[in-house]
Amino acid sequence: MNYLIILSILLINFSASATVINFGYGVHNSSPYILTDKESNATGGLLYELAEFVGKEMGVGFKMINTPRTRLEDLVRSGTIDIYCNSNRNWIDGAEDFYWYSGIFVDENLLYTFSEDLRKIKDLQDIKVKVGTINGFSYHPRIEKLLKRVGRNELKSHEKLLRFLELDRGEIIYGSKKIIESQYIGKTRKIYPVTDFRDRLKYDCIISKKIKFNKDKLFKALEKYKLRK
Structure with a gap:
């Protein structure tokens, strides 16, 4: 029973x-x-x-x-x-x-900046500043090579990355096109891609x-x- x-x-x-x-x-x-x-x-x-x-x-x-x-x-x-x-x-x-x-x-990952000067960069080799990335993420081999050369500022999320950029604590970040561009629809301040590199995923x-x-x-x-x- x-x-x-x-x-x-x-x-x-x-x-x-x-x-x-x-x-x-x-x-x-x-x-x-x-x-x-x-x-x-x-x-x-x-x-x-x-x-x-x-x-x-x-x-x-x-x-x-x-x-x-x-x-x-x-x-x-x-x-x-x-x-x-x-x-x-x-x-x-x-x-x-x-x-x-x-x-x-x-989606696709790419590099972004607010800088009018940095947006003119055409080749990854011409980037000389640290890049903001998400902590613990692995990226395309070409981006990993860039990060090894210039260094990376690691943050917990895309929101943290964008805040980091808005506060001028960094000049370039790397992340999702859908996420980053959706945050700037209708905003006065414009965010720009850096180089033609795209990691489609x-x-x-x-x-x-x-x-x-x-x-x-x-x-x-x-x-x-x-x-x-």
Whole structure:
């Protein structure tokens, strides 16, 4: 009898946990990928929109889980987070430990400045000042070579990078076109690309192999979202 009671409780808990799909995000994602309130709770943005869409398509609820970037892969691997859609399998050690959905978003990284003089630079070799980057990120080999030569100022997020630039603590930063240019729509102060270098990239969804949902159904929902754009 006790065995049956325990089994029933486990089945109820399993069923309940499978009614909500857990999407990872972090403040490092920045707008337009994620919008947050003062407590860093997700309130909108592309990742939120995606989670809402997928939940509706699959007939389940969704939950946005704020997670430090350094812990995301571990939490997806353990099944605490079901899916995180701002990654790339080429960036992850042990990529075979996960399911992957490729190219849910596309973007590109480039160098930016407020300086009228620095915007005229055409070649990476002509950059002589430190570059602001996000702490812990690895970049295109040509950018890594530049950073090794001139040095880097590491900050925690794109917002911190832009604040760093606005306060004239640095002259050039490197980051996402979607994120950086979205911050200056309609603003008087203009931000400019430096050189013609572009590192075009795609963001993939990294998905736990411990998900309690039908993988094919999840992939179909992701594909439907991707095709509607």
